Amino acid sequence: MNTFGTYNKDDVVFLLKDISNLICEENNNDREIKIQNGQHYSQMLPIEKSVSAQYLNLYKEQLENNKEKLAYAIGVMSEKIIKKNGKDIVLVSLARAGTPIGILAKRYLKERYNLKLHHYTISIIRDKGIDVNAIKYIIKKHPNTKIQFIDGWTGKGTICGELSKSCESMKSMLGKEIKPTLAVLADPAGYAEIYGAREDFLIPSACLNSIVSGLISRTVLRDDIIGDNDFHGAKFYKELVNEDQSIRYVETIENCFKNQYKNIDDEVGKYNKEELSKIGDRDILNLQRKYNIEDKNFIKPGVGETTRVLLRRIPDKIIIKDIDDENIAHILVLAKEKNIEIVQMDLKAYRCCGIIKNLKDI
Structure with a gap:
């Protein structure tokens, strides 16, 4: 297990192998050609560089404009997690979009219920599945605790499907059933059982890459740098530390939680398990x-x-x-x-x- 990234150590434990010095980034055009000719996207990393001043200012404006709505959605999602699972849970975010959402859920449940939950970030990769070594680590640490997976949003429901397949395949391997329930902030497509909102609204952390994700890259799975007993890999972009927005993002939304308690309670009070619409x-x-x-x-x-x-x-x-x-x-x-x-x-x-x-x- 590595300690890297810019989040507070109490916010999240990254179950990822630090491959910062083991992989070179590639430009978007070269990566796209390789992907469309059959190379898997998880074997490469895109170049991550500074965004334009106009774009960064727009991100900050969107965060300011949406912070109350985001706090509300975090609260609704978190309350549904407790309603479904009880309070004996471990939060497991899917890198990397799930990480800031999982941190916010952890902070919400600590602030409102004084729950001190463990929170990990692990990798899941389309067509490759979840990081089984990371799941084994979590089960060893928390053998009798329910796992709740968290991500940022649903697109076509691909990760929901990948999670279901992975949990099914791990059942016989681990001798333990892991529910593939995914909690997300936004589920416009109707694929997630637990969600903060069905609306396709802007989650500002989607606007930026690593600089709003603890300076961590997307995850990598490549035989030459990830061994059989390793966690999936990720890079830490130390060179972007002066541009990092990660903690500010989390704290901006966290500061709005109390304003939304009544709205959250009103919404969760109407909550019943819904059929997935897959609209x-x-x-x-x-x-x-x-x-x-x-x-x-x-x-x-x-x-x-x-x-x-x-x-x-x-x-x-x-x-x-x-x-x-x-x-x-x-x-x-x-x-x-x-x-x-x-x-x-x-x-x-x-x-x-x-x-x-x-x-x-x-």
Whole structure:
């Protein structure tokens, strides 16, 4: 286990191998070509650099404008976690989008109920599954405690599916059933059982990469640097320490918790387990048909995923529901900076979607 990152040590334990000196970052174009020719995205890291002053100011404005809504959603999600599981739980965030959300849940439950919960961040990778060594570590430390997985938002429900597959495969391996229940802040697509809001609203931590995630990279799984007994890997961007927004982000939202207690209680009082609507499937299918996209992995839906496409992939176009929607102002800035086409469309579940350019068509 490594101690790295810029979060307070009481906030989270990263069950990740520090590979800062073992991997070189690659530019988005080179990575995209490799991904589309069959190399898995978890074997490479994108270059992470400073964002423009305009973009950073926009992030700060969005955080200020949305902080009460975020505090409310954190509270609703956290209350539902307790309602479902009781108080004997360990919080396990999925790196890296889940980490600040898990920290906020831990702080909310400490502030309101004086619960001192353990919180870990571990890796899960599409088509590769969850980090089994990290799960083994957690079970050894907390053998009789329920695990609650946490992420930032749902896109197409891919990680929900990956989590379910991983938990099923671990059952016989570990001799223990682990529930694949995922709690997220925003679930516009209707894939998560526990959520703060169904709305596709801007979670400001989606706007930035490592500088709002404890300066930690996305996770890496590569045979030459991750051994059989290692945790999945990640890089610590020490060179960006003067630009780090991670603690400020968490504290800004945390300071609004008390304002939202009544609203949170009113919402949770109406809560019953809901059927998963999977309404996002309709938007994905419509986009596949409209743009003749065979592989739905080229479609990245929702505010968070669209932001990621613009930051670290090669976008073809951005689909938006409403050009005047303030929740996607940062997306319009990024698209303009990168000269990416913007198309309006009547989306049902999402505010926007990012379409990745198929480089084989060039």
